[in-house]
Amino acid sequence: MEKQFEEFKQQLEDSGNVRERLRIIVADLDSVTRVMQADLLQVHYSSRSPEILKKAKSHIGKLKELYGQLAEVIKGTPGQYYRYHDHWRNQTNTVVFLIVYLNWLETGNLLSYAETQDTLGLNPDEFGLDIEDYLIGLCNVSSELPRYVVNQVTIGDYDCPKRVSKFLSDLYAAFRILNLRNDFLRKRFDGMKYDLKKVEEVLYDVKIRKLDSSGSAIETKQEAS
Amino acid sequence: MEKQFEEFKQQLEDSGNVRERLRIIVADLDSVTRVMQADLLQVHYSSRSPEILKKAKSHIGKLKELYGQLAEVIKGTPGQYYRYHDHWRNQTNTVVFLIVYLNWLETGNLLSYAETQDTLGLNPDEFGLDIEDYLIGLCNVSSELPRYVVNQVTIGDYDCPKRVSKFLSDLYAAFRILNLRNDFLRKRFDGMKYDLKKVEEVLYDVKIRKLDSSGSAIETKQEAS
């Protein structure tokens, strides 16, 4: 009986060591994402200045490095990615949010699943991005957009609501075709409807006041005269 | 004692099998309603094009078929409709919403309880529509309307708020005569007041800016002069 438990002891310690190594890497991931988030707060109060985006993007190299370390640890325990998944899941949701949001601020497009993996330097054969983690990251982007639109209109970008409304309604429609059996993901997706509604209300406010570029600046002036 | 429990075992298994069959049918209902909801998202961003409505309506045959299957299962357990009601309740609320909303988009009228049963091919003697399920479906329609009005005004249909406000205030008045003892239904109905308020605010925005067809651009200028 004792010999057997000595083996268990060794295996539980090996697994404990894996968890310890993951914990340290994920703590570093947490630091980097907090800095990126702080950098990205600036986009709410300025036009989308290339400097802000550049600064936020400068951390991506560090993210790549940390995911490389995660992959290295997991390579050492073949077939056990999902055994340890809980360790990096939350951080990865945030990382996807940051990467996809940044790209959207720059290009107005949705960074695809494959592009997101590329950006993080992930090799799906070794350590891929869980699809649900990607989708939760997209829900996080959605929940950031209402505040972004409100602040952009405040600083005078009246065309922003239309762009965001289009992007978000497309994203919402795409999600609707999924059969979400994962309760957490389904709940996060339910929130997207309210994000979209809020963005549409801002678009409405701008439209009804004819503040956007398709409205007649002249009429607005007349009204004000 | 054992013989008796063998009978219980059989009966619990029979009931378990009924639940299993219902679960599968309701999962199919879920798929169909998700597709219909995705189709109907389009009405927010376009005028009520007959194509969109036609596409959404094309799924009604499948709904009928699935309710036929539910009825078939329930026919096998006479007098136990309400024993298993929880299985299809939520989906049925959504189905009523879709059917009634679709009809309202097409005709501007409220699809009655009897017409809703007909549309779904329900025979009340075998498998009817619970009245409270119908009423909750109407509350779901109500909660969709503020967003609809906002989006319609955004794309320039300034007469929409008046139509919706009339429909929703009639519906609200009709509900007010009911003595709602069902807590869930009462809570959902409480939300209707806020839906109506929001729609009335949009109508006010449009009226005060004389954007609806009863106003005119000239009047606006006069006001400004």
Next chain:
Amino acid sequence: MEKQFEEFKQQLEDSGNVRERLRIIVADLDSVTRVMQADLLQVHYSSRSPEILKKAKSHIGKLKELYGQLAEVIKGTPGQYYRYHDHWRNQTNTVVFLIVYLNWLETGNLLSYAETQDTLGLNPDEFGLDIEDYLIGLCNVSSELPRYVVNQVTIGDYDCPKRVSKFLSDLYAAFRILNLRNDFLRKRFDGMKYDLKKVEEVLYDVKIRKLDSSGSAIETKQEAS
């Protein structure tokens, strides 16, 4: 729209009236069961005196009358037994407990499902006893037995633990063959294991001290000399 809602009003009121009538009958059921339970408390402190059981049994007529009233109300709403089941479910669990416990005190046997229905004057075609309600009632009997055994030994009935242990282990074994998908019932059944364990520990205490009738009275005397 109004005419339709007038009909809904009527139907919701009819259903409200049914609930009101059920509530009153169930409140009466509650009174009767509380008196019966108070009567049965005496069995913990006396041998199973026929007077106590007779007194408790004297209320069964009233229970029959009240179930007759429930059946009458439900006969007026065909096929809706399970719509209103929640109203009498808890009380019925208690009633089954009382009837089955009383019978066990008297005969040492388990009152069967059919006998329980008979005792309550139920006609299964009109208003039967839900099987799960019967089973939960049995779990309630189980949870009463450890205390009963402790108190019986205290007042000197050293053969009681053996009888109870036999009854309860048979009941436990019978339950084990059921596939309990009802979460509440499964949870109640889980408690039966602890009831049985407690009863077995009392039996052990009695056995190891050779206090039961199979133990040698002489040995006990010697030990005491």
Next chain:
Amino acid sequence: MEKQFEEFKQQLEDSGNVRERLRIIVADLDSVTRVMQADLLQVHYSSRSPEILKKAKSHIGKLKELYGQLAEVIKGTPGQYYRYHDHWRNQTNTVVFLIVYLNWLETGNLLSYAETQDTLGLNPDEFGLDIEDYLIGLCNVSSELPRYVVNQVTIGDYDCPKRVSKFLSDLYAAFRILNLRNDFLRKRFDGMKYDLKKVEEVLYDVKIRKLDSSGSAIETKQEAS
């Protein structure tokens, strides 16, 4: 965007189908283990009759078959054993309990981890037994032993406490060398201390009354004189 989500839809459905297949197999596992547990209840009330153990063991072939089915499903999703582990974890804890308990009843020895895998026909390269699942199964065996000992003494096997106490104290000592970081396993192990204490108390009761085979009736008389 749509094409990408079509792919997600497919992958989520594939994963949903895997879960559905696992759910059905695990429900079968549940049925088999319930019958085995019911069979094993008999060992509490009789000496360890070979017939009872034989009957319980007769189900092992079915368990093997079901684990073969689980392995088949998991082989179809390489590297995702731990993604779906939650589906069979609870049932597997119970299966380990049954297999190890049965073997202990027969031989008085602990069935090793490797032997448990063999008994279930598991090929560790395809679908192994998680070590923590094995250890939790052992904790379940421990928590059955106090009741077993109490009942064996009740039916006159006064040497049983000594055997069980030895087995359980060895098991407890073996567990103590493990560094249990898994909260659930640690909590289950904490209970083993109380199981051991209870068994030791029974052993004490038997010893102090000189009921075991090392004591004698004469000694008892001497003590009393």
